[in-house]
Amino acid sequence: MLQIVNLTCTRGDRALFGRLSFSVQPGELLHIQGANGSGKTTLLRTLCGLSQPADGEIRWKGTSIRQLADDYRNQLCYIGHTNGIQGDLSAAENLQFGTCVGGADSAADIAAALERVGLARAARLPAKLLSQGQKRRLALARLLVAAKPLWILDEPLTALDINFGAVMNERLASHLAAGGLVIITSHQELKVSGRTHKISLDS
Amino acid sequence: MSQNLLGTARCIFKRDLILAGRKPADVATPLAFFIIVTSLFPLGVGPEPDVLSKLAPGVLWVAALLASMLSLGRMFAGDHADGTLEQLALSPHPLTPLVFTKILAHWATSGLLLVVLSPLLAMQLNLPTHAMGTLVVTLLLGTPVLSLLGSVGAALTLGVRGGGVLLSLLVLPLYTPVLIFGAGAVTASASGLDTKAYFSLLGAFLLLALAFAPWATAAALRISLD
Amino acid sequence: MYKYASPKNFYALAGRLIPWLGAVTLLLFIAGLYLGLYVAPPDYQQGDSYRIMFIHVPSAWMSMFVYMMMAGGGLVGLVWNIKLADMLATASAPIGASLTLSALVTGSLWGRPTWGTYWVWDARLTSELILFFLYMGFIALQAAIDDPRRSARAGAVLALVGVVNIPIIHFSVVWWNTLHQPASIGSLGKIVSPSIYPSMLHPLLIMSVAFFLFYFTVLLIRMRGEILARERHTGWVAEIVRATPEIRGTHP
Missing domain, CATH: 1.10.238 (Recoverin; domain 1)
Structure with missing residues (x-):
């Protein structure tokens, strides 16, 4: 469903990772691991379409997300490490x-x-x-x-207590069971029942 | 049922007005600046009513221009810092109309208030009463152009070091046509001349800015978020 | 043609073109200045002072042209993601700004004998002044952004907004100028256009071509520098550095 082909991302003129290819199917969770600065956040932002990759393509149901634009954004929910919360509201x-x-x-x-x-x-x-x-x-x-079917989550478990961490794991599991897709970065071990894969950005 | 574009735009507009209401200092500072700058002029050039009324159109317009520019910083900076801007960019609705809504909300809490204040300051500067209407109309047509053009600069300088000063360098040269015709109309009206041509031109600038600026700002925001 | 869109090939091509372009530019400058300063007769009204127009007018023309090039390069870079186009825009900015400054300074020097003062708010001088601010904004914006890609793209948007606004600004300034201008002062634009003799026109045209080629020569030199800076992590640049002892010496 979500297919990543030969993705290369750079920060400044430094290559973060190159020629990354993988795919995520409905009901699957992809756990992205890597040291600080390995480009996890950049990868997630690129998968959302916020950042442009230096090379490569991201496809949703076989069509490039650049082409889908708004239709693709309608499929995803992204929680970055800025929470998107305005303190005065x-x-x-x-x-x-x-x-x-x-x-x-x-x-x-x-x-x-x-x-x-x-x-x-x-x-x-x-x-x-x-x-x-x-x-x-x-x-x-x-x-x-x-x-939304596609969840892209950047370190969702940071600052959460153990109880809610467990709740979150259940939520992820039920989302997968309902045929959803999850792409997640986390330094914690995820205890999600369902099909989970891991990739590491450390070369 | 999913939210349509108009509904989302209404959400954004309402939110920005609520936020402006909860942080009144942010709204008031450019207004205070407007008042102080115009009040400084008589101290600088002397209190002779004739001199003041001759200078009034230019002074009022330049002060309004600077005050409007000062308020540009808060158009996107807060949303950029807390991640709201990312949410906007990831909305399933096209970014251009959403950005337009934000510009509109910003104008309603900055430019519009300058327009409301302007007759008071015009009296202070001894602008002839019959030119007062022209001043208000030109500001009403001109300040949205300032917000629209300024939004491009505000979007480009997001998160850039020295953003505030840089913003003024980017935006002020673009403001010259509005200044020329805005202040020109008030001057013409004060000396009893026809102002129709000025109004049409300011209106044309407004239409042009409405057509292009939100689009350019949306592009600039995507670049700044990259 | 496509072959030269790669920075490496363009670098080599530019290196071969620069000496030739430079030589032609120099010859044209010599010819233009000779015809303009010695051959052309003095003006019956302005005497010799009008000769500054051989610098002023081409500078003013080129200052506008370079901004168009900058915006065009920005557009191509933005839409087709071509690095060379971004570099063209970035490399053009300081040249355009210098040409604008040259138009301002020569215009003001010309103003002294013509109007008796170094600065009047003449339509062309005012437009050039605002154009100079626009160039400064572009340069400052690009300098303030560290990420090269964001810097190029932000600059491109700004240049495009600028290029839409320049005609409007120019038109506004001309309108404003005709309204406020005392009748006795003729603008620089008017002095040049009507009563020009072929003996004055020819050097003006030659100087214009010389300025045009001057821009392209400097542009290629600057773009070569820009290419080396942005591609410094690639193998072919490392090769050049290894083959050039002067560079190697400064970077131990």
């Missing part, structure tokens, strides 16, 4: 804005999603008062509301 407002920009119906159950990530009581607090882990949960709540 409340948690609920942030989530509502996030889903609205993501193209999902804003009336979708924001409250239910906040409940599921354990932020029900913080819904009306300005987001700047949330802890780092709570902000992370708020960002991840977008996954629940948006209902």
Whole structure:
């Protein structure tokens, strides 16, 4: 479904990785590993279409994502390490804005999603008062509301406590079971049941 | 059911207005700048009413131009820092209309307020009363052009060192036509001349800027996010 | 033709062209200046001072032309992702800025005998001044961005916005100028155009061609430098460095 062909990415004029090829099918999780600075974030941003690769191609259902443009973006939900949270808006407002920009119906159950990530009581607090882990949960709540098949997650487990880490693993498993795709970077070991692959960017 | 483009645009507009309301200092600073700069001029050139009324159109327009430029920094910088801009760029809707919405919201919380303030400052500078209407109309036509052109510069300088000063270098030369015709119209009106040609030209600039600037800004944002 | 779009081949081609272009440029400059400064008769109104136009007018023309080249290079680089086009834009900017400065300085020197002052807000001088600011903006933006690709693409967008605006700016300035200009002062543009004799026109044309080729000569030299800087990690540049003792000496 998502196919990466001979992908080469550079930062400045330094090559991060070259001629990377892999594919991810529905129901599969790809765990990208690598040392700091090996280009994991760049790879994820390139897979989203935010960064342009120096060479190579990314295909979704056989068509280049550059060609698909908006149609491809409609399929994916990206949680980067900036959470996309504005401190002066409340948690609920942030989530509502996030889903609205993501193209999902804003009336979708924001409250239910906040409940599921354990932020029900913080819904009306300005987001700047949330802890780092709570902000992370708020960002991840977008996954629940948006209902997109392709999840691209940059270190989603950082700052999360053990309980919510386990919840997150379950979420990933159920997304895979429903035929979703996950591409993820994480320094933690993922305990997700389902088809998982690993690739390493360290040469 | 998924959200349509108009719905998403409304979300963005509403959010930016709410944010401006929660951070009133950001909105007020360029306005304060506008007031202070125009108030400094009489101190610099002397309080003679004749001199002031002759200088008023130019001073008001230059001050409005600088104040509008000062406010450009917050158009995208906050969203860039917290990752919201990435979310916008990844929206399934085309980026150009979303960016246009942001520019509109920015103008409503900067340029529009300058327009509202301008008659007060015009009185301070002894601008003839019959030119007041022209001043307001030219600013109403001209300040959106400033926001539109400025948005390109704001997008290009995102996250760049020395961004603020650089932004002024990029944007101010592009502002000259608006300044010439904006201030020109007020001067003409103050001396009782016809201003129709000025209005048409400012209107034409506005249309041109509406057609091209959001698109260029969207391209610039994608470059800055790369 | 496509072959020369690769930086390596272009580097070699430019290296072969530069001496020839340089020689022709030099000859044209000598011929143009000789005809302009010795052969052409003094103007019946301005005496000898008009001769500065042989520098001023080509500088002003080229300052506009180079901006077009910059925007064109930027566009090609942006749309087709061709590195050489980006380099053309980047390498053109300082040349264009210098030509604009030259038009400003010669215009102001010319103003002294014509208007009795070094600076009046003449339409052409004002346009050139704003053009100079536009060049400065482009150079400053590219200098402020470290990533070479982002720097090239950001510059391209700015140059394109600039090129759409230049005619509007020029038109606005001319309008503004005719409104505010005292009747006694003729603009530089008007002085040049109507009453020009063939003996003055020929050196002007020769000088224009000389400036044109001068731009291309310097452009090729600058692009060669640009290529070496951007391709410094590639094998063929390392080869050149190894074969050139002067360079090797400075980078132990």
